[in-house]
Amino acid sequence: MPATATRDTPAAILDTAERLVQQRGFNGFSYADVAAELGVTKAGLHYHFAGKAELGEALMNRYTDRFGEALAQIDAGERPAPEKLDAYVDLYADVLSDERMCLCGMLAAEYGTLPERMQAVVLRFFDENERWLERVLEDGRRAGTVSVTGSARDAARLIVSALEGAMLVARPYADVERFRAASRALLAGLVG
Amino acid sequence: MPATATRDTPAAILDTAERLVQQRGFNGFSYADVAAELGVTKAGLHYHFAGKAELGEALMNRYTDRFGEALAQIDAGERPAPEKLDAYVDLYADVLSDERMCLCGMLAAEYGTLPERMQAVVLRFFDENERWLERVLEDGRRAGTVSVTGSARDAARLIVSALEGAMLVARPYADVERFRAASRALLAGLVG
DNA sequence: GTCTATAACGAGATAGAC
DNA sequence: GTCTATCTCGTTATAGAC
16 A cells, blocks of 8 residues: 555645745746645646646636635625625635735736636636625615615625735735725725 | 937837736746847847846836826826826726736735835835825815715725726726726715 | 847656656 | 656846857
8 A cells, every 4th residue: 555645635736836826826836836845746746737727727616616615604694794794805804814815816917828717717706706795785785784876786896806906905015904904994985 | 330229229128028017927928028029139138127127126116107107197187186086097997908907916916926126116106106095085085075984094095905906807807897887886985 | 239149947747667 | 646757948147249
């Protein structure tokens, strides 16, 4: 019996690569970086993920699926819309406090250089987030807990944009409070 | 007399490199890309800019200075604060309509991989923008044309964050209207 | 100021042993 | 499943001719 990995190797590869992409970008990390950190060789990585494009795609699908599960978790709580929005903001804050950018926000910056199949997942991520927010905002409007001036769709797109941008700007300052301040000001204008 | 360039060569290099960075990122373009587009050799570029770090720094300083001049232009008009904010949003929209990301927004994503001197300019860009916005918002509040709930500084930071994020998200969709919708929703919550 | 030529390195990827 | 070894290519950068 050959030596067994202490945990699922593909998952460990994805964990390391994910962090590297979130901190350095898809064009800012290499198979060598991942291999060195895991103490394996580049060839070993190619066994699990044929190429960088396949690794990137797997990364994004896992991230987007997990984000969807987190949204389902928020829904399961049956809380009023403003609390759901606060929980949504916390998802972003948790990523940032790890000194990471949102994976798909990072890849949105590099969009023009990405393999086609990775580009498609970037759009899927934003679409799913916008749909979820739109529904929460409409529920809140019906319940009288949220007062959005324009369309719920436009407000949802503003929220995604503002939170992605707040992460983008706050990370160079290594200042989560900067993100928190922007989030508060955002929700104050929408929920107030 | 040697052949004369049709226009200032360093400026032409900066123009091309700037667009490439805005569309592909600092880690997504090379000297070879710039040289090919200008019809010169890589060695020729090194004569004008010693290395990629120096080219990047020159790029950012020119961009930040130009942005500052554009803000001074807006101030020169002596318009009320809401009109100044509209003009400010237009600066971003113009960049996006060229299918480019804000230069410093792009470099904020790649921040961890940048040479130190380029990192410093990223912060300078955001600082100067926030200061300008903070002043406009305070002027507007005094004149009664703007009603910001929290501090002008936090609102300024929200505006920078939201506009950077709106560019980041809208560009993969190649949809300037997506940016416009987010901008309108943003200002509606702040100026309303 | 721009060129040719090349050095030095790292990236992504593959073949084949174990 | 992971390794060693190697290949090919692109990238940054320099030396030196014109």
